[in-house]
Amino acid sequence: MLRLDLSNLDPRRVGAQGLDFAEALREEKERLEAARDALWGRRGDAAEFLGWIDVPEDTEAVRNVLRYRQANAWVEDFVVLGIGGSALGAQAVSAALGKGPVRLHFVDNVEPEPILELLRALDPRKTLVNVISKSGSTAETMAAFLAFRRWLEDALGAGWKEHVAVTTDPARGILRPYAQAEGLAAFEVPPAVGGRFSVTCPVGTLPLAFVGVDLEAFLAGCRKANETAQAGAEANLPAQTALVHDRLSRKGLNVNVFMPYSTRLRYLPDWFVQLHDESLGKAVNRAGEEVRTGTTAVRAIGTTDQHAQVQLFREGPHDKLITLVRLEEATEDLEIPAVAGLEALDYLFGRSFFELLSAEAKATAHALAKAQQPNFAFVLERLDAYTLGWLMQHLMWQTAFLGELWGIDAFNQPGVELGKEYTYALMGRKGYEPLAEELKAEGVE
């Protein structure tokens, strides 16, 4: 179960920075429902990249992943080679719900020392390497693949092939034909699913299967979010949180803090940052006019960052909307013991850690509101696969709704291409010689 607590948006609590939500919903009902209809209406068109809506319905893809997991019971270490959307979803969910005993590792950078450290620590005989790249052309991921493939072949000879699984587009890019030629296990990123929307396809489900995440429940939660995204505005939770973002960004609240009160959810903000920023930071709208949309998502974890960022959130510029994620129940709790001689701490004696966590979440939300800092919360009944699936698919919907409200394409990322081209030029890739010359003339070599 997931619900919204919007009480700290109320202008009676947070003043002019806030939002009379009921009134806004009445005013924007038509616009929100038009956005909903447009999104659902376009979902059959692969060019629209709305395939993530239907992926949670694809139970055959999950069965395929689970069969592969069962057939590879020898795996003790599972290495994901992927970056951005090809890593962040599995990283967020595995940190929250992974049970082991398989250890999951993520190589999402090209700094040599951590890669060497991992290679030295792993036993190739017990390691499965999953190279994940929709395009098959991402330099970081492909460099890592070249290194891990060589490492496996050096140790295992022709047996390296049993230790590699490829997750990529069914037709495009170089990885698919390579996997076919070498006879490697291969999984699909559906063409109509972009990286940051791919956690429900094998990009996410394959690593998650190896750490025992209940995939059926996770996808059932995603389907629940789909159900809410079909409702009229009064019950359409993603349209509602998109409305909050839309309205408050128009008041100049252009920083979106995403702050779960949970260490288990520590990577969820990283996943959200990519989803939100890469989708919504756009120079032009669908009509090609310059619009420069976007709000800046910022990571924070409660309670940890109460002691790092909350000072700024309360007393810094009034440019923020804060999204909290609160849990209603602990999965397991721990009592805080009484200790003689430390009676100054007796308010803690006999209380539980979860009680303290909950009190801190509510106290901080209220203290923020007292400083006229609008905030709202996703309240999760508990942290389980169903509820996390619901929340993540909700956030994908929220992003899609915002793209629609702002008239932009939330599913492309033209702004990251130029940096990639420059990298190719600096690395001496064939065909990039003129660009390398241009860079040299500009003082970059």
Ligand SMILES: O=P(O)(O)OC[C@H]1O[C@](O)(CO)[C@@H](O)[C@@H]1O
């Ligand atoms: O799966 P790929 O094609 O390697 O892409 C990885 C990431 O790179 C980007 O294309 C751009 O940074 C992201 O959108 C994507 O998630």
